[in-house]
Amino acid sequence: MTTDQFTFTVTKTDGTARTGEIRMPRGVIRTPAFMPVGTAATVKAMYPDQVKALGADVVLGNTYHLMLRPGAERVARLGGLHKFMNWPYPILTDSGGFQVMSLAALRKVDESGVTFQSHIDGSKHFMSPERSIEIQGLLGSDIQMQLDECVRLPCSDEEAERAMRLSLRWAERCRIAFGDQPGKAMFGIVQGGAVERLRIESARELAAMNLKGYAIGGLAVGEPQDVMLRMIETVEPYMPKDKPRYLMGVGTPDDIVEAVRRGVDMFDCVMPTRAGRHGQVFTKHGRMNLRNARFAEDTRPLDESSKCTASNTYSRSYLHHLVRSNEILGMMLLTWNNLAYYQELMAGLRKAIAEGRLEDHIGEIKEGWAKGERDSKTEIGHHADNIAMPAEG
Structure with a gap:
């Protein structure tokens, strides 16, 4: 049974782990959930009905790739991402921040946003927090992610702190740009590298924004598993108990099992398809x-x-x-x-x-x-x- 609102209910806990349901107009997401990655409006080598039949309640699309090709405005003219890719169920779009870091030929980050060159043809683009939310709105996704700056690990504490504070300021701008959209959600992203005090500060500041969900970002970017798990354990007490928690870009089956054990509700990764x-x-x-x-x-x-x-x-x-x-x-x-x-x-x-x-x-x-x-x-x-x-x- 769906709803015209976005709601999350924890139905049972076992230690820190929990199971529950995210309900929204396009369907119910059973948690813990794995979201197959449909980067460019396709889960590679799979038909959409196959993906659904396997038990997927939600798939992920990528703002960076879709804004470059075929273009967010074009997808909107064609009826939105759900219709475009023949997936009538929930879609989460990430903000494109990670892809800008990892794929863009050249990039420049400042307070206003990020300027980058397409990895496809070298064309120049600018993405602000507001533009990221606008693109995700044009795509029509159900869960939208704030624009953040993701740094590779290991990095200096100073670099982790700079990116974390910028991401917090961008989260507030995304929150304002997103506004009130019944049945949809915007998630904030906890950053802070591998520095516990930064992760805690990021989680606390985001929780104060009263968003509909929270992600843990900037992990699975080269650090050992024990570092990733320690960061999850660090931030879990500071993440609202009544909101879904999403560990971005993770991961191996063992990573997922250990993160579920520590209270994470949502996952995505290209690993099974790649x-x-x-x-x-x-x-x-x-x-x-x-x-x-x-x-x-x-x-x-x-x-x-x-x-x-x-x-x-x-x-x-x-x-x-x-x-x-x-x-x-x-x-x-x-x-x-x-x-x-x-x-x-x-x-x-x-x-x-x-x-x-x-x-x-x-x-x-x-x-x-x-x-x-x-x-x-x-x-x-x-x-x-x-x-x-x-x-x-």
Whole structure:
């Protein structure tokens, strides 16, 4: 049952972890939730109805990419992003700040906003906090993110503080620009690098703005997992209990499990789709690289217990052949498997929290990964089973 307002309800807690529902006019988001990334109005290698059938309640679109191509005004003229990409359910758009940092050929940040060159054609653009909200409004997204400045870690405390304070000022400008939009939400973004006092100050100042949701940004940008988890633990007590919490750009299944344990409600990451396009799969047995020769005559499916056709039907040997032959079907099937696994992971976490057995469930998940790793080492003589993936969207 949907509503004409944006609401969030925590239905059960288990330690710091919680499960609940975000309700809005376009649908209900069950939390903890993983949002497949549809950077340029498409979840790569997937049909929209497949994404929904796997259990996704919301997808993510990107302001930076969509403003450059095909253009926010054009999307608005064509009926908005939901109609444009045939996804009638909730859409979250990020502000474009991270992509400006990581993709733009040249960029200049000052109080007014950020001036940058497109990574596509070198054209010059300016994005202020107000323009970011305007673009997201033209796209018609349901959850919109403030424009922030994201710095790579490690960085100096001085650089982290400068970017955090600028992001706070931009958050207030975004809040004013967003105004009151019934049924929609704007989220603020906690920044502060790996400095606890800065993270706490950022969380407190944003909470005082009484926004509809809060994200933790500036993590999963090169820091070790223990640093990321420490920052989550640092800010969690200062984030409103009755508002959704979103850890941006995270991450691996283990990152997600540990963040859920610490009270995070929402996640997004390109990892499952990007990995699928480059021969890697995620399963309850852990991660596998289908390029590896050991799969050439392996007739087992990826996971016979999965409900996903890509996971329980096609043999590892066939998938290995597709990957080694650079066949498009291989990219599609592995992406399908990966998104299915991520949604099954989230559903299991929600169920475990509701039943008050999260710690036992996490133990079972990690034992499955560990067993898969042991079996893999036995089969391939301790050969590493991971490959580097290019850092495109």
